Amino acid sequence: MKRRGFDAQLLVLLALGLFFLALPQFIHSSFWLGFWTMALFFALLGQSWNVLGGFGGQISFGHAVFFGTGAYMSAVLQVKFGIDAWTSAAVAVGAGALVGAFIGAVSFRYGLRGSYFALVTLAFAEVFRVLVNAWDFTGAGFGMLIALKPGAANLQFVDRVWFYYLILALVAITLAIAWWIEHSRFGAYLIAVREDEDAAQALGINCFRVKLAAITLSAALAALAGIFYMQYFLFVDSHIAYGPAMSINALLAPMIGGMGTVLGPLIGAVALGGLSEFTSAAIGKTPGVNLLAYGILLLIILRFLPNGLMGLFRGRA
Amino acid sequence: MLHIINFAHGSVLMMALYAGYFLFSLFGVDPYVAILILAPLFFCLGYALQRFVIAPISFGKEQNVLLVTLALSIILDNLALFLWTSTTRSIDVSYAENLVDVGVTMVALPRLVALGAAIVIGLLFWLLMTWTDLGKAIRAVARERQGARIVGISVDHIFAMSFGIGTACVAIAACLLLPTFYVTPQVGNAFILIAFTTVVLGGMGSFIGALVAGLLLGIVEALSGILLGESLGQIGIFLIFILVLLFRPTGLFGQRAL
Numbered sequence: 376m377k378r379r380g381f382d383a384q385l386l387v388l389l390a391l392g393l394f395f396l397a398l399p400q401f402i403h404s405s406f407w408l409g410f411w412t413m414a415l416f417f418a419l420l421g422q423s424w425n426v427l428g429g430f431g432g433q434i435s436f437g438h439a440v441f442f443g444t445g446a447y448m449s450a451v452l453q454v455k456f457g458i459d460a461w462t463s464a465a466v467a468v469g470a471g472a473l474v475g476a477f478i479g480a481v482s483f484r485y486g487l488r489g490s491y492f493a494l495v496t497l498a499f500a501e502v503f504r505v506l507v508n509a510w511d512f513t514g515a516g517f518g519m520l521i522a523l524k525p526g527a528a529n530l531q532f533v534d535r536v537w538f539y540y541l542i543l544a545l546v547a548i549t550l551a552i553a554w555w556i557e558h559s560r561f562g563a564y565l566i567a568v569r570e571d572e573d574a575a576q577a578l579g580i581n582c583f584r585v586k587l588a589a590i591t592l593s594a595a596l597a598a599l600a601g602i603f604y605m606q607y608f609l610f611v612d613s614h615i616a617y618g619p620a621m622s623i624n625a626l627l628a629p630m631i632g633g634m635g636t637v638l639g640p641l642i643g644a645v646a647l648g649g650l651s652e653f654t655s656a657a658i659g660k661t662p663g664v665n666l667l668a669y670g671i672l673l674l675i676i677l678r679f680l681p682n683g684l685m686g687l688f689r690g691r692a
Numbered sequence: 693m694l695h696i697i698n699f700a701h702g703s704v705l706m707m708a709l710y711a712g713y714f715l716f717s718l719f720g721v722d723p724y725v726a727i728l729i730l731a732p733l734f735f736c737l738g739y740a741l742q743r744f745v746i747a748p749i750s751f752g753k754e755q756n757v758l759l760v761t762l763a764l765s766i767i768l769d770n771l772a773l774f775l776w777t778s779t780t781r782s783i784d785v786s787y788a789e790n791l792v793d794v795g796v797t798m799v800a801l802p803r804l805v806a807l808g809a810a811i812v813i814g815l816l817f818w819l820l821m822t823w824t825d826l827g828k829a830i831r832a833v834a835r836e837r838q839g840a841r842i843v844g845i846s847v848d849h850i851f852a853m854s855f856g857i858g859t860a861c862v863a864i865a866a867c868l869l870l871p872t873f874y875v876t877p878q879v880g881n882a883f884i885l886i887a888f889t890t891v892v893l894g895g896m897g898s899f900i901g902a903l904v905a906g907l908l909l910g911i912v913e914a915l916s917g918i919l920l921g922e923s924l925g926q927i928g929i930f931l932i933f934i935l936v937l938l939f940r941p942t943g944l945f946g947q948r949a950l
Contacts, residue, residue, distance in 0.1 A: 434755055490758050494888060495937050501885060502930045509924040529846045619881065623766065630759070637895040654710075663877070665774030670766035677760055 378431030388550065391641070397541050399536050406677065407534055414601060414648040415542040421628025421640030422549040428626060430556050430637035431589040432569025434489070437496030438597050440503050440627035443616030445471045445598025446605040447507060450519040455512070460530035464602045468595050475594020479587045488572070497622065504617030518612025521605065530606045538607055545603065546641065548566070549596055553637040565589055566635070570635075597625065598681075627669055631676055633685025641685050698760035700741075701887055702880025703768035708866030709875040710772060716783045716870070723783070723870040725804070730863040738859025765880070772877035782874040801917035802871035809832060809868055813861065814903055821856075830854050839932050889933040 380549055395415075397426060402408050405592045420442065448467035450459045458466075459567045482495050507513045514520075525533045532538055550657050556562035567575040576582050615621065629635075632643025651665040658664050711730055715721040719731070745764070750756035821827035832840040833850045841847050873879075886909065893905035908928060916928030 407785075422875035434758065481938055485744060488756055493755075493758060494885075495934055496939075498885060498930045498933045502927055502934070505924060505927045507928070509927075520784055623762070661774055663776070666766055667770040667774060670763045671772065673763040673766070674745075674749060674760065677756060678764065 384554075387638065388554070391638075392547065399539055404504075405535060408539055410648060410652065411508065412535070412539045412542055412607070414606070414645050415539070415546050415627050415641075416600060416677045417644035417647065418622060418641040419549055419603070420600040420625045421599060421632070421644055422546070423593050423600060425629040425634065425636075425640045426556065427589050427593035427630050429551075429571065429633075429639065430562060431586060431593075432635075433586060433590065434491040434493045435496040435593075435622070435626070437498070437500035437622050438593075438620035439617050439619065440496065440500040440522065441475055441589060441594035441615075441623050441678065442501070442599035442601040442625065443611075444474045444510045444594075445601025446611045446616050447458040447513060447519065447601075448598070448600045449514060449605050450521055450611060453521055454519060459528065460606065461528075464530065464606075467602050468508070468598050471601065472591050472595035475597075476587060476591045478594075479590035483583050483590075492643070499618070500617050500622060501683055504613045505615060508613035516612070518610060518615075519605075523609060524643045531609075539605075545599060550637060550641070552592070552596070554589060557637055561588065562583070562624070563584060569635070584654070585620045596603050627673065629683070631683055633683030636683070636685045639685045641684050646684060660678020696766055698855070698858070699758060699884070700768060701858075701862060702882075702884035704738070704764040704880070705862050705866055705883055706732070706772060706877065706880035707877070708863040709870060709873070709879060710776065711863075712867050712870045713875050716879070718892055722802060723867045727864050727867045728900075730867060731860045732787055734863035735856040735860035737856075739856035741850045741859070742855035743848060744946040746855075769877050769880065771903070776877065778878075780874050780876045783870060800860060806868040809864070810906075813864065817861075826853060827852075852948065880894055886929055889929055893932065893936050 395411075398411060400406065402411070420438070423441070424438050425612055444465045448470040449460070452466060453460060453464035478496065478499050482492055487495055501584060510514055512672065523531065525531045527537075530541075532541075545625050556565065562573070564580050564668050567578070567580055567583040570583050572582055575585075601611075601616065627647060628643035629640040630643065632641065633639030650668055654668045676683060693901070708730060711733075712723050712726050714722060716728045746760050747759060748775055750760045788825065821831065829840070829845045829850050830853070832843075832845060833847055837847055840850070856935075891900055891906045893909065909932065912928045912932060916924075916926075
């Protein structure tokens with residue numbers, strides 16, 4: 376049984392990979408290319424949240440803190456220190472992981488669980504937002520702008536299709552990580568912590584270290600999403616980077632798609648992107664409409680599909 | 693009190709501010725008179741919300757409550773954005789600028805009224821919790837849910853009642869704020885962490901704690917605003933929130949661990 380499910384999942388992953396690789400051949404409008412690029416971006420952000428929230432059961436309301444650190448770190452290094460984009464990106468991932476490790480260390484050391492962990496992550500994101508917004512070095516209220524210098528060395532592409540392939544590669548890496556988590560000893564520990572932390576502790580699992588590893592990994596991936604965002608839009612400000620909206624975006628995709636599943640965040644991100652386009656087509660581009668639809672969808676999912684859209688497939692298999 | 697962490701609290705406040713705003717601008721109802729309309733209305737709203745939306749969807753799990761109320765706040769905030777756009781609105785009442793001499797300094801009248809009302813409500817709250825059957829039932833449910841059910845308390849009803857009381861208080865707070873404040877669809881976010889901080893700092897379920905914590909936070913906010921400047925000043929509240937959660941999760945007056 377286990378063996379068969381394992382093979383089916385690999386097949387689905389392979390088919391999806393082929394589909395996404397071939398997709399640009401069939402897209403000729405920049406609109407749809409942008410749509411799929413952003414869907415994959417939200418899949419990346421969602422997967423980073425999923426590592427901690429889905430597999431580890433540690434619901435974070437402040438994933439923007441890692442996302443923003445990645446975005447700001449890469450921007451500051453490039454703009455203020457003239458460091459090239461690739462090195463900046465590498466350092467920024469490290470910085471994101473470090474922030475994750477720090478927040479994880481203090482909040483897990485003092486035993487914050489459940490809602491309290493969620494609230495403390497939100498508070499950390501707000502602290503970073505205020506700091507970045509107040510500090511001239513990080514552009515204060517104006518945000519950070521990277522100069523347009525196209526070229527692979529600067530991680531900027533004139534042909535936007537390369538951004539698509541870049542984010543596709545990043546999503547593929549996170550899918551591999553999620554798949555590894557599902558099949559590794561570390562993942563088993565993490566899921567044990569989610570299901571019953573006290574029992575896991577009693578069985579000899581070092582819950583603190585497992586959770587710390589999860590939040591560090593999760594933060595590094597969120598920072599990666601931030602770096603991509605920075606290179607794609609070349610602009611970020613404190614509200615985009617550290618505001619609650621980005622934290623909510625991070626948790627929506629895995630919530631809708633299915634928490635603690637390999638494919639959930641990707642499916643959720645594509646579903647949300649589609650819903651957003653559908654509502655703007657149906658009701659118009661009034662601000663707030665797509666988020667309104669997200670909120671309603673989230674309520675429906677929580678009520679009827681606690682395992683997300685993935686629950687639909689799992690029930691049948 | 694019941695360890696319900698309601699993420700939609702800020703959004704409910706925002707909705708109440710809008711309700712007060714429209715009552716004033718369309719029908720000329722004074723915000724203080726509007727309390728009489730909005731408090732019962734929001735009580736019913738809160739009761740229904742808990743009983744028919746939050747409770748059935750969350751299946752009684754604490755983390756789901758957080759997510760359901762988060763979804764509700766997304767819905768409410770964006771509904772407001774959709775219906776009323778992001779324009780900042782405020783009302784103009786004749787007494788907003790009236791200053792009262794309180795000996796040491798001059799205070800705007802609406803703020804003084806708000807202070808008085810807060811103390812009165814705090815007192816009423818305390819009376820409700822200590823002397824009425826409802827208060828006893830709420831305390832019983834908070835302490836021992838199964839036991840309360842066994843002695844015949846309808847736990848669902850009590851949860852919804854306390855939720856309703858909470859939203860009614862939010863509506864009153866909105867009416868008190870309105871003369872000196874403004875409304876936008878995002879206004880709730882500014883309050884939500886402050887409200888959580890007050891409760892956590894004071895100790896969950898402690899009224900005196902919440903009152904003292906509220907005063908303390910007011911002082912901290914004013915001081916950090918003076919010392920650190922306008923934009924950096926907001927950081928004080930968040931830092932206190934983090935520190936309290938980490939080092940004294942029972943708050944100043946709370947007895948029970950989380």
